[in-house]
Amino acid sequence: MRIGELARRTGATERALRYYEEQNLLKPARLPSGYRDYAPSDIEAVRHVRSLLAAGLPSHLIAELLPCMVDTGDGLMPGCRSMLEPLESERDRLTSAIDELTTARTLLAALIDRTPEDDSEYDAWMAAHASA
DNA sequence: CTTCTAACA
DNA sequence: TGTTAGCA
Numbered sequence: 001m002r003i004g005e006l007a008r009r010t011g012a013t014e015r016a017l018r019y020y021e022e023q024n025l026l027k028p029a030r031l032p033s034g035y036r037d038y039a040p041s042d043i044e045a046v047r048h049v050r051s052l053l054a055a056g057l058p059s060h061l062i063a064e065l066l067p068c069m070v071d072t073g074d075g076l077m078p079g080c081r082s083m084l085e086p087l088e089s090e091r092d093r094l095t096s097a098i099d100e101l102t103t104a105r106t107l108l109a110a111l112i113d114r115t116p117e118d119d120s121e122y123d124a125w126m127a128a129h130a131s132a
Numbered sequence: 133c134t135t136c137t138a139a140c141a
Numbered sequence: 142t143g144t145t146a147g148c149a
Contacts, residue, residue: 004134014135015142034149035135 002031006038010046017046023059025049025066041070056097057090 007014020026021036026045028036045066052062065087068080076083 002135013142015144018136019142033135 001038001040003028003036003038006042006046009043010050012046012050016050020046020049024063025059055090055094061086061090 001009003014003017006012007017010017012020017026018036021028026038026042026049028038028042031037048066048069049062052065053059057065065080065083068076068083070077
């Protein structure tokens, strides 16, 4: 399939798809016309790329990882065990990021819940906090 | 009409 | 990344 169809089917822009190729994340064949010719399996590959890129993984790591995921429901393909260490690092980085986001969300949620619909209780609040 | 490369009021 | 120009 050509770039337009892959873009439609993945939600990625054509611009992004060409960028992925430039980053060696995808290596579409070329039609005699010069148009990129993507394999059906690239649909899933693009989904993985978008997810991992959004999670902050460096493209070079994703580039190495993709071929390790090909044709595997779960684990990495044989010969990809060297990816384990960097992947564990990314996993831990995401765990920390999630913790920080959760803390921020909890703070915002509390502020929102404690805020009255209007300022009708403003005077009471002032009285309760009057210092001098 | 679709895709391509290159480039940036 | 968007977007556009100028081709094929």
